[in-house]
Amino acid sequence: MGLNQYLILSAFLFCTGVYGVLARKNAVLVLMSVELMLNAVNINLVAFSAFKGTVSGQVFALFVTTIAAAEVGVGLAIVLLIYRNEHTSDLDEVDELKG
Amino acid sequence: MILGAALAQNVAFYILAVAMALAAIGVVRSQNIVHAALYLVVVLAGAAAQYILVAAEFVAWVQVLIYIGAIVILFLFGIMLTRAPMRSTESLDNSQRISAAVVSLFLFGVIAALLIDAYGDKEIKLKDNLVALGNSNNVGSAIFRDYLVPFEIVSMLLLAALVGAVVIARRD
Amino acid sequence: MLSNAWIIPAIPAVSFFLVLFFGKRMPGRGAEIGIAAVGASFVLSVVAVIQWIDRVENATGQHEGLRALGRGIFAAAGHGEVAVQPVTSSITWWQNGLVKFTVGTRVDGLVVMMLFVVTLISLLVHVYSVAYMREEVRFTHYYAMLSLFTASMLLLVVADNTLLLLVGWEGVGLCSFALIGHFWEDQPNSNAALKAFFTTRTGDIGLMIGIIMMFFASGTFSISGTNAYALSRGADHSLLLIGAICLFIGIIGKSGQFPLHTWLPDAMAGPTPVSALIHAATMVVAGVFLGARLYPVFFKGFSIGSGSINFMALIGGITIVIGAVLAFVQRDIKKVLAYSTISQIGYMVMALGVGAWTAAVFHLFTHAFFKALLFLGAGSVSFSGSHHSFDMKSDMGGLRKPMPITFWTFIIGALALAGIFPFAGFWSKDEILVTAGASGFDAFMIVGLVGAFLTAAYMTRCIYLTFFGEYRGHGHPHESEPLITVPLVVLACFSVVAGLINAAPLGIEKFKEWVEPTVSFPALVHPDFDYAKALISLTVAALGIGIGAYYWFQREERRPLGGLTERNALARAGYTFLERKYYLDVLYENIIVAGIKAPIAGAAYWFDQHIVDKIVNSVGAGARRLGTFVYDTVDQKVVDGAVNQIAEVTGESGGLLRYIQSGRVQRYALLLFAAIGLLSLALLIANI
Secondary structure, eight states: OBHHHHHHHHHHHHHHHHHHHHHBOBHHHHHHHHHHHHHHHHHHHHHHHHHHTOSHHHHHHHHHHHHHHHHHHHHHHHHHHHHHHHSOOBGGGOOTTOO | OHHHHHHHHHHHHHHHHHHHHHHHHHHHHOSSHHHHHHHHHHHHHHHHHHHHHTTOHHHHHHIIIIIIIIIHHHHHHHHHHTTOOSSOSSOSBOTTHHHHHHHHHHHHHHHHHHHHHHHTTOBOOOOTHHHHHHSHHHHHHHHHHTTHHHHHHHHHHHHHHHHHHHHHHOOO | OOTTTTHHHHHHHHHHHHHHHHGGGSTTTTHHHHHHHHHHHHHHHHHHHHHHHHHHHHHTTOOOHHHHHHHHHHSOSOOOOOOOOOEEEEEEEEEETTEEEEEEEEEOHHHHHHHHHHHHHHHHHHHHHHHHTTTSSOHHHHHHHHHHHHHHHHHHHHBSBHHHHHHHHHHHHHHHHHHHGGGTTSHHHHHHHHHHHHHHHHHHHHHHHHHHHHHHHHSOOBHHHHHHHHHSTTOOHHHHHHHHHHHHHHHHHHTTOTTSOTHHHHGGGSOHHHHHIIIIISGGGHHHHHHHHTHHHHHHHTTGGGTSOOHHHHHHHHHHHHHHHHGGGOSBHHHHHHHHHHHHHHHHHHHHHHTOHHHHHHHHHHHHHHHHHHHHHHHHIIIIISSSOOBHHHHOOOTTTTOHHHHHHHHHHHHHHHTOTTSHHHHHHHHHHHHHHHTTOHHHHHHHHHHHHHHHHHHHHHHHHHHSSOOOSSSOOOOOOHHHHHHHHHHHHHHHHGGGGGOGGGTOOHHHHHHSOOSSOOOOOOOOOOHHHHHHHHHHHHHHHHHHHHHHSSOGGGOTTTTHHHHOHHHHHHHHHHHTGGGHHIIIIIIIIHHHHHHHHHHHHHIIIIIIHHHHHHHHHHHHHHHHHIIIIIIIIIIHHHHHHHHHHHHHHHHHHHTTOOSOHHHHHHHHHHHHHHHHHHHHHHHO
């Protein structure tokens, strides 16, 4: 199996996640796209771990997963808070820092 | 047999890859938010399957447990609590989706070119030691021996995230 | 004293400052300081005279000490010509390479004679002025200026170089101006002072040019050096001639010769003692003194020894006549005396011009006494007789009874002036005429005789109008107080005996021995006393007196020529010509001065209005336009524009950049990822 298969796949998923982050209005959808990106990274790490024959890539992937979980938890808490104050989860409406 | 194994793995990979790709596109293009969450589930499951393909079983099952078992549930709760529009007429994409598509395609092109240039001729050799590499025993040993400090720090991080989430989201 | 002669001018100079600063507070209002100072100078001058006579007598092998004086006076005339060096002492004031500027004194017989005359007459005038100026304004300043004048004149006399002499020359000119204009509250008086100053100034131009020319010719400013140069073989004759002419122009101005004599009669506007001191006895003879001091320059320059008519004698001769003629038509007694002074100085100048050096200087000596006497006498007359008026025809007459001392001293002075034996004027004037005749200047001798005739005549007229006839004035004539009459008497004594010091027929030639220089002096003709010529001049003078007496002493109605000017147009024209002083004043003031002044003034006014004012206005307008331009263009458009533009650019760029800060996170993220993509592409391209 070519290494590049995994890597290209990972790149595709990552860029799809980027599109989602940039193009989606709902905050939760943006968080989902972030999950996509993180998963793409995980695939990359595991592929390299298999290629190199070391386990550190998989350990790293585990950590990434953990951190993703934490991030989603906090992120959703924030989205909830925003929803409670602005009564919307539309990211376009959250432009208080507009210049 | 190796060739056969390799062939089987390649086929499996490609099927999984296509599914994941389509599901990913579905995540970012679906106009129904719950559908997007479900598509995400497909992607995550496909990722777990890919891990199994390279014999990283521990990572695969952790992926299923945490991602699909917890994070997606979190997402669904989040969708519910923020009264996300289930079936609305207005689109879920914002105004910059064209430029976003351009940017992401451009980014994909760059990364792909880079990868092909760098790793075009590399291969993952599926040997027996891969299995021994990726089982729980080995990964656990690595975590608790070589990567103990990061492990502890991550647990702290989780604690902080937990507390933080509660603090942020509680009602006064 | 001879080598310390600088003290003699220094004392009056110090007294000038003392009078100026302290005079007002003193009981005598400064007069005592002045009198004391001049008195001291007089005493020192007498000492200097004695020392010089002693020096001469010793040099010629005579006896020493005071015995020399006594013996010398009575010794026989005609010693061997021994060179008696003048006494010089000087200090270097400034040296610049080869040019050395010194200040110092050069004392010889001429100088000690002048010292004696100047200090004596100044002292008498100081005493006289105590009474005369008692009621007048600025008494203290008057005495201060008298002191300054005396100091300047003495400096002029003892100076050993022409520059120092020029300092003294200018000093006396200044004091003359100040003293003539003493009563400057009346405009004519200050006009007269200005006229005196400017006219002598015109002459001073020549003097300065002459001094500089002689410096370049002889290489030195010192009098000894200049004289030595003039007599040397290598002297440039044309240079000497032009230098002599220029110096002579200075003499013409200062000594009131034709054509620059017009200031002297007008100078009579000053107080009478001033006229006596300055315009009779001392300042006006400064020119003659200069001529005598630098005589070798004139002698060689004008080629006096050759017997041909020269400029100097010519001017002197002309002046004798025109001065004397004008004295006939004056109403003012001081003006008569002024014209007489002009005429007498003409004698001195003519004498210098014909080579009669000793005669000229001797006449200077005697003239000082009797002219000062006449002026002080006129002052006495006006002070006590004619109620401060000098007009003979309307305010005087018959004053010989109430004012005997004044009358007799005036008579003595007039006789001396006319040249009657044995008074002083006879000897000196006679010597001039004799020398003129003996040197071949017959024409000038005749001119001198004519002058003598006229002098006697106009003095007779003057005396008649003042002292004889009926009193026509408004005052109460009485004799003057002693402070006025004592100086008159002193001067009268001198007028009598002064001539005897060079009474050639009696074998006395002391003046010549003591005064005539023996160093750096050309060989002059010294004719023997000619009895024939003496008799002729005496006759001429007596004739003048006689005819004058015959004419004027008659009663008015019986005068044969009385009223001629009313009957005869030619006579009237001639009278008017004389009265207008030959129209010289008209020529000088209305034609020359106005003719120069008017176009220059007009040109200057035009220049000022059209050019200077235009420049000023255009500078102002230009500055204003520049200011407006700077304001409009530079300030408003450029500076403000730049500032405004910066603000606008900032605003607009801010407005544009504002859109980047949309507040939308996804927009930021888009930009972030785009940038990452671009950077990666760049790195990719760079490393492929």
